[in-house]
Amino acid sequence: MVDNSRREDHKPDDRLDLEPPLLSMSTQGCRVEELEHTAEIGLRVFAASRAEAYACMATAMFVLTGASADPAAEQTARTITVHAPDAGTLLVDWLNELLFLYETTGEVCATAQISDWHPTELKATVTSARGSETPALH
Secondary structure, three states: OOOOOOOOOOOOOOOOOOOOOOEEEEEOOEEEEEEOOOOOOEEEEEOOOHHHHHHHHHHHHHHHHOOOEOOOOOOEEEEEEEEOOOHHHHHHHHHHHHHHHHHHHOEEEEEEEEEEEEOOEEEEEEEEEEEOOOOOOO
16 A cells, blocks of 8 residues: 655645546446557546446447447347456456447447446346447557
8 A cells, every 4th residue: 555645745636647538428327538548548437336337338438439329220138148257357358248249230339237247247238229330449
């Protein structure tokens, strides 16, 4: 643990040293900020729970690529279960599952409701519809 109590310049909510977000959006009860990152993309997510954060990242992933569900297209609800050895891998596998859904059906995740979340497993209901735009993947 780092003790910052003696640092003269430390303030509990001081965010001056953070880069401003490239994009800030609110979706599904949480907030996502896109950050400058040396890799393909960096996100900061604010949510009340991990389940809400994972659901938010599902829709944010498509929003950030420019893909959106066609409002005139028929929506499909699916139950998706993902297993992984840890929470970080679970997030990657969850997002990969949604990308696989897009690649095989052309459907974009419109909403995701995670009904059961554990660090190694999640169960979600995903509502998707054919995409109205082709994603501009990084």
